[in-house]
Structures are given as C-alpha cells and as structure tokens.
Amino acid sequence: MDPRLTDEQEAFAASVRDFAKQHVEPGIVERDHAGTWDGEVWKRVADFGLAGLPIPEEYGGSGADVLTTGLALEALAYGGRDAGLNLSLGAHLTIGAMPIALNGTDEQKQRWLPRMAAGETVGAFAITEPEAGSDTAGMKTRAEQHGDTWVLNGSKTFITNGELADVVTVIARTDPEAPAGQAFTAFLVETDSTGFEVAGSLKKLGNRTSPTNELAFTDVEVHESQILGDVGTALWKVGFECFDWERCCMIASAVGGMSRDLDESVRYAKEREAFGKPIGRYGAIQHKIAQMRIRLEAARLLQRQAAWLKDNGLEHQTEASIAKAYVGEAAVESSLDAIQLHGGWGYIDEFHVERSLRDAKLATIGGGTTEIQELIISRSLLG
Ligand SMILES: Cc1cc2nc3c(=O)[nH]c(=O)nc-3n(C[C@H](O)[C@H](O)[C@H](O)COP(=O)(O)OP(=O)(O)OC[C@H]3O[C@@H](n4cnc5c(N)ncnc54)[C@H](O)[C@@H]3O)c2cc1C
Structure with missing residues (x-):
C-alpha cells in the first residue's frame, strides 16, 4: 500500500x-x-x-x-x-x-x-434496540411470516436519519429458535407503512445536526419481495457488511475533524501571546501540537489501510477494528488538547473546538464501541 x-x-x-x-x-x-x-x-x-x-x-x-x-x-x-x-x-x-x-x-x-x-431520500439502517446494542444477537424485534407477507413488531433506537428516510433496512428475528447466524433477516421497511412510527427524536451531546430516532413497529406488513438478502442470514451478512463499512470508511469523518483542529490549533499557537511571546514557543504547547500531529498521522494511516485492504478484497477485520478503536480514542484526546491549547476560548463555542470534543466522543461508541473493537482484536490474538 x-x-x-x-x-x-x-x-x-x-x-x-x-x-x-x-x-x-x-x-x-x-x-x-x-x-x-x-x-x-x-x-x-x-x-x-x-x-x-x-x-x-x-x-x-x-x-x-x-x-x-x-x-x-x-x-x-x-x-x-x-x-x-x-x-x-x-x-x-x-x-x-x-x-x-x-x-x-x-x-x-x-x-x-x-x-x-440524488439525495432525494436519506438512507437509514436499524439494528440497535433499547436492550440490544453491542449484543446484537439479543435483538427482540420479531418478524413472522403469513403467506407472502412478514409482520414486524418491536422497536429500534439510536437510528441515524430515521425521521428522514423513506426506507429503513430493519433487522428482525425471523426464527426464535435458530442460532444467531440463521435467526435474523433484513427487511426494507417503507416508512409510510401502516404501523411504522418515528417514536422519538433523541437529544445528544454532539453531532446535533443529525437526527437520531427511536422507531416503533406495530404489525407492520412487509411483502417478501422487500427482504434484503437471504432469510436468516442478516446478522453475519448485512449487519457485518454495515459494521465493516462503518469501521473502514465512516471513521474518516473523525480524522477530518482531527485534522482541522490541528490546523486551527497551530494557527492559534502562533497568534496568541502570553508572557510576551506566542504560546507556540512554550514546550508544553509544542508537546500538544506534536501529539496531535502524531495521532492524526496514525489515525489517517490506520483508516486508509483498512479502506485499502477492503478495496483490495484482503482480510481486514482486525485492521478495521484497530482503526476504529484508535481513531475514536485519538479524536477525543486531540479535541481535549485543542481545547486546552485555546485556554478559556477553547471552552467557548465560537472557537469550535468545544464542539469537536462533543462530536468526537461518538466515534468511541457508534458502529461498535472501543471495548467491542478491543474484544475483536484480542480474540484475533488469543482465540
Ligand atoms: C448518535 C448515535 C447514532 C447511532 N446510529 C445508529 C444507527 O444508525 N443504527 C443503529 O442500528 N445503531 C446506531 N447507533 C447505536 C450504536 O451502534 C450503539 O449505541 C453501540 O453499538 C453501543 O450499543 P449500546 O448503546 O446498546 O451499548 P451497550 O452494548 O449496552 O454497552 C454499554 C457499555 O458496555 C460495554 N460492553 C458491552 N458489551 C461488552 C463486552 N462484551 N465486553 C466489554 N465491554 C462491553 C460497551 O463497550 C459500553 O461501554 C447509534 C448510536 C448513537 C449514540
């Protein structure tokens, strides 16, 4: 590469x-x-x-x-x-x-x-439930077959774009007895279906310009032609692909935020004076700038490595988890450095870096938490 x-x-x-x-x-x-x-x-x-x-x-x-x-x-x-x-x-x-x-x-x-x-409708994917996030196999939303129609009942939470979407890919349990790999199916649920409801809009720490919704399904009828992929295989197939894209690609947004914060911090360190010279002349500030650059380079390389491996059809599950875990934690650390370096202004919203911290934190949670990535990484070593 x-x-x-x-x-x-x-x-x-x-x-x-x-x-x-x-x-x-x-x-x-x-x-x-x-x-x-x-x-x-x-x-x-x-x-x-x-x-x-x-x-x-x-x-x-x-x-x-x-x-x-x-x-x-x-x-x-x-x-x-x-x-x-x-x-x-x-x-x-x-x-x-x-x-x-x-x-x-x-x-x-x-x-x-x-x-x-064309951006005429905004895509959404619903796997997380109030009682099942990291433990996806604990999902309770149920789909039962009645002839050529499936009837969905249950609820989803934390669904990005839920209120904007015309169609949501919903993962539901279709076999109550089967092991996880054969028990879940993905359905393309149209949001004007009878029984589909956007049940809530969640207020958040950061990323506030993106809607995060609770969805409820009450006897929602979905024709079998709206099944995505094969019955029973959604968790390991559709779900896994989604997590894979999130880990290899979506984390690039956090890298972009880190990059902008570094440039703004360098500018501020050159302009802001204390005790008669720019704060960038002090070792403590230089240390923060250097650490922000180190984290940025590592985060960017890890994200691009995961993306490159995926693009080339090479094994990359561990590398994707390493990238996801590192980028999320590094983004939070660097936004803290950016705030500290800006002093009191770092705490005031017009300087943007306080928002960076609130925004960055999601990268350690959404798409699989840091702890879950560590689990995947450690399993690749320990079995
Ligand atoms: C803003 C936002 C947008 C989101 N968008 C979507 C979306 O579009 N679609 C969707 O389906 N979901 C979405 N999510 C859900 C997100 O993926 C989950 O919140 C995340 O996977 C964690 O699940 P949870 O919240 O249930 O936490 P839990 O699974 O309950 O975890 C709680 C804590 O326990 C830890 N933990 C859990 N299991 C283990 C373990 N085995 N070992 C060690 N630690 C463990 C976790 O790391 C975490 O620290 C979104 C979440 C947010 C906040």
Missing part, C-alpha cells in the same frame, strides 16, 4: 474541502445550538455529488471505492466542521445505501439507489 494520495485523489479531496468551507461551515455554530437537521445544507452536499459516492454508476452513483469515499468524508469534515452532517451522510452512504447495493435484487436497487444517489 502506498500511503501517498495520487494527484487526482488530492485534487478531489481539495475540491470537497473548498466546497465544504464555502457551503457547509457557515452557520454551523447556530445549527449546533438549534440541534436541527438542515435540509438546505444536505441539498448542497447532494448537488455537489456526495450523496451517491459508493453507489454503483448504473444506479446513479459514482461507484467510488472505500478509500475515495473515506477521502470525501474526511475532506467534508475538515472543511465543513459539521460532524452531524458527516454522520448523516456517512450513515446514508455506508449503512443506508451500501446494504442495498450489496444485497439487493435488481428491482430493489432500481427502486431505491437512484433516489439515494
């Missing part, structure tokens, strides 16, 4: 950064305060071509690989500083559209992917 980007990749990332600085960053402090999704900003992102990045070209997307999709997320996070937008776009691409692109019938792909690629 060559860690350098090609000229074409560099130019692409630069164009996304420029776009985001111009069309996403303005107003982010206010949007964060309001805690609301901004459809106008989403439309700009879609019109710029980011809503269909990894979706195959025949279904209206760009057919971008994992590395390129990650580059776009990193650049969008750097330029836009709107982590909630990145969360919604990342979820739309990696766990909204890709499960359909990878497992859908041609009819399912024709129906949903062109609209997703």
